[in-house]
Amino acid sequence: MSEPHILLVDDDGEIRRLVTKFLRESGFRVTPVRDGREMRETLKSTSVDLIVLDLMLPGISGLELCRELRAESAIPIVMLTARGDDLDRVLGLEFGADDYISKPFNTRELAARIRAVLRRTSAQGETRLDPSWRFTFDGWVLDTRRRELVNDQGVVVDLSTGEYDLLLSFVEAPQRVLSRDHLLDAARNRVSSVFDRSIDVQVSRLRRKLSGDNAPDMIKTVRGLGYLFVPEVAKA
Amino acid sequence: MKWLFETLVGRTVIVLLLGIMTVQGASLWYYEATLNNETVLASEKQLADRIISIYRAVLHAPERDRDGVTHDLAGGVIEAHWGRQPNAIADPKVMSTWNGLRERLIALNAEFANDALIVGVDRLDTTSHLASISMRLGDGSWVNVDLVPSHGQHVRSDSAILSTSLMALGVVIVTILLIRWLTRPLETFERAARTLYASTDRAPVPEQGPREIRTLARAFNEMQARIRRLVSARTQALAAVSHDLKTPLTRLRMRLDEVGHAETRNAIATDLAEMESMIDATLSYLRGDRSDEEMRPVDLVAILGTISDDAQDAGAEASLQSPRSIVVRGRHLALKRALSNIVQNAIKYGGRAGIVARAEHDKARVTVEDDGPGIPEEDMDAMFEPFTRVDRSRNRDTGGFGLGLTIASEIVQAHGGTITLENRAEGGLRVTVLLPREPD
Numbered sequence: 135m136s137e138p139h140i141l142l143v144d145d146d147g148e149i150r151r152l153v154t155k156f157l158r159e160s161g162f163r164v165t166p167v168r169d170g171r172e173m174r175e176t177l178k179s180t181s182v183d184l185i186v187l188d189l190m191l192p193g194i195s196g197l198e199l200c201r202e203l204r205a206e207s208a209i210p211i212v213m214l215t216a217r218g219d220d221l222d223r224v225l226g227l228e229f230g231a232d233d234y235i236s237k238p239f240n241t242r243e244l245a246a247r248i249r250a251v252l253r254r255t256s257a258q259g260e261t262r263l264d265p266s267w268r269f270t271f272d273g274w275v276l277d278t279r280r281r282e283l284v285n286d287q288g289v290v291v292d293l294s295t296g297e298y299d300l301l302l303s304f305v306e307a308p309q310r311v312l313s314r315d316h317l318l319d320a321a322r323n324r325v326s327s328v329f330d331r332s333i334d335v336q337v338s339r340l341r342r343k344l345s346g347d348n349a350p351d352m353i354k355t356v357r358g359l360g361y362l363f364v365p366e367v368a369k370a
Numbered sequence: 371m372k373w374l375f376e377t378l379v380g381r382t383v384i385v386l387l388l389g390i391m392t393v394q395g396a397s398l399w400y401y402e403a404t405l406n407n408e409t410v411l412a413s414e415k416q417l418a419d420r421i422i423s424i425y426r427a428v429l430h431a432p433e434r435d436r437d438g439v440t441h442d443l444a445g446g447v448i449e450a451h452w453g454r455q456p457n458a459i460a461d462p463k464v465m466s467t468w469n470g471l472r473e474r475l476i477a478l479n480a481e482f483a484n485d486a487l488i489v490g491v492d493r494l495d496t497t498s499h500l501a502s503i504s505m506r507l508g509d510g511s512w513v514n515v516d517l518v519p520s521h522g523q524h525v526r527s528d529s530a531i532l533s534t535s536l537m538a539l540g541v542v543i544v545t546i547l548l549i550r551w552l553t554r555p556l557e558t559f560e561r562a563a564r565t566l567y568a569s570t571d572r573a574p575v576p577e578q579g580p581r582e583i584r585t586l587a588r589a590f591n592e593m594q595a596r597i598r599r600l601v602s603a604r605t606q607a608l609a610a611v612s613h614d615l616k617t618p619l620t621r622l623r624m625r626l627d628e629v630g631h632a633e634t635r636n637a638i639a640t641d642l643a644e645m646e647s648m649i650d651a652t653l654s655y656l657r658g659d660r661s662d663e664e665m666r667p668v669d670l671v672a673i674l675g676t677i678s679d680d681a682q683d684a685g686a687e688a689s690l691q692s693p694r695s696i697v698v699r700g701r702h703l704a705l706k707r708a709l710s711n712i713v714q715n716a717i718k719y720g721g722r723a724g725i726v727a728r729a730e731h732d733k734a735r736v737t738v739e740d741d742g743p744g745i746p747e748e749d750m751d752a753m754f755e756p757f758t759r760v761d762r763s764r765n766r767d768t769g770g771f772g773l774g775l776t777i778a779s780e781i782v783q784a785h786g787g788t789i790t791l792e793n794r795a796e797g798g799l800r801v802t803v804l805l806p807r808e809p810d
Contacts, residue, residue: 152624238620
């Protein structure tokens with residue numbers, strides 16, 4: 135596979151320069167542009183694998199551009215938000231972005247998220263235009279837009295970044311044995327700084343949070359092979 | 371009793387009652403004064419006639435019958451005797467009081483103009499009589515008349531007192547209703563003033579009611595708008611500064627990779643992380659609990675588990691002791707921020723966070739204990755004020771803006787809970803958070 139082509143839209147010249155430099159070093163082909171107008175020009179002439187879009191842009195805002203892009207294509211979008219505002223994140227995802235990262239961000243984290251989004255979207259293939267963002271299992275709901283888990287009683291159950299990444303790997307591939315290496319890779323792709331903890335510790339923490347009254351464990355250990363997510367998962 | 375002097379109703383009632391009592395008292399006094407005067411005038415004439423008739427009867431009676439005649443004619447306010455000596459001793463004070471009577475007597479009998487009439491006090495009994503009058507007959511004997519006070523002269527009218535009391539009662543009731551009606555708009559002011567900060571876009575005080583109240587309402591609304599503009603201008607300025615700092619910080623962070631010296635790079639990275647957390651704290655403080663997150667059932671234990679696990683992964687000493695789950699109604703991310711601030715404080719200033727969560731009847735209790743130096747009692751209250759930092763560890767590296775506990779306390783209070791600090795007997799600080807929950 136050739137180098138993925140990233141279109142970077144940001145009005146800050148220095149950030150464009152630094153991000154471009156770093157992403158090129160990380161093995162991406164990068165085209166930096168300043169605003170929505172330049173973005174449209176570029177999209178007419180070149181094919182792009184992913185767009186990194188700043189939320190705060192002069193002229194047309196990032197949210198508007200995002201909605202506009204979504205109306206005509208399934209191209210993956212990673213939003214850059216300046217505020218750590220949860221509402222902005224949810225909004226960005228509602229408007230069709232695939233992921234977001236808030237400033238000030240770590241370049242390594244940005245690269246990891248871009249890779250994760252590319253991996254996920256290519257796996258979904260043609261169903262991209264109707265992406266699923268709600269996974270339900272045994273009455274529980276994992277909402278990937280809000281990054282939120284709600285149990286069968288309607289109670290919000292908090293997850294750490296690591297636990298969320300792990301659970302997402304499980305619900306994307308239920309009733310399949312996932313090796314520790316696979317889970318570790320998936321998690322690394324999605325970036326979690328604390329993932330140096332062994333997968334076993336993360337799994338046991340997730341198990342504790344998923345355990346209901348008298349309910350059997352949802353995550354089964356397959357000796358010598360890895361883990362298996364038992365419940366049936368429905369996408370909505 | 372204090373209520374009487376402190377409320378408008380009480381004060382008005384007091385003033386009105388005093389007014390009624392004064393008017394009633396004055397009119398009663400005036401009525402009785404004029405009544406007395408007329409009675410006196412009327413009775414002077416009667417007395418003079420009776421005294422003269424006694425005098426004349428005695429004058430024409432044979433000497434042996436004279437005492438009997440005087441006794442027969444006496445009665446009521448008049449005691450009469452006949453004797454060889456005058457009973458009365460002239461007394462200027464009595465004389466001036468009874469001068470009207472004296473003049474009438476002289477007018478009826480010209481002989482009295484000489485020393486045949488003595489008006490004064492009884493020489494035998496100077497106190498029990500109002501006056502003593504002695505009149506000399508032609509043979510040198512005397513008719514002695516004493517005026518005795520009559521009883522029941524003033525008939526106190528009970529019905530007057532009753533009607534006054536009824537009137538006063540009526541006035542009190544009407545006053546209470548009237549003042550309540552007039553002051554009702556003031557309660558709206560009170561509510562508006564109290565909730566000025568609780569919600570920034572609340573409806574102003576309705577401009578209605580009497581003109582004075584309308585004017586006050588308008589002035590109040592203008593003041594509220596000015597305060598709101600002032601606060602929001604400053605908030606926006608601070609938010610803009612904090613927000614705009616993020617772009618240069620992002621650039622700095624990316625340039626870090628260009629720094630060759632590993633030690634320098636790590637030091638800069640640490641400084642950057644601290645600045646970022648300060649900016650995040652400032653922004654989240656300014657945003658307050660106004661986030662649009664909805665109130666939902668949230669598992670406190672899951673939140674505390676994440677916080678404690680993350681702290682352990684970062685190399686800090688943290689422990690959690692709790693039941694499997696405690697559900698409260700709340701805003702998930704806000705609660706997580708509040709509890710995380712408390713735990714981070716314990717780790718930063720107290721070296722350790724011992725978290726205990728417990729479900730009580732209608733409350734969830736979370737305590738976080740540390741092994742730090744605690745907080746001097748006099749600084750306890752200040753801990754919740756924004757931007758105050760009690761330098762517990764005497765260590766400038768601890769950083770922060772002193773917003774952690776302020777944010778935590780605002781969030782907990784917005785959930786109807788309480789947060790308290792206390793120094794543990796064994797040393798260290800204990801932070802207790804109580805959140806309301808549905809009883810099982």
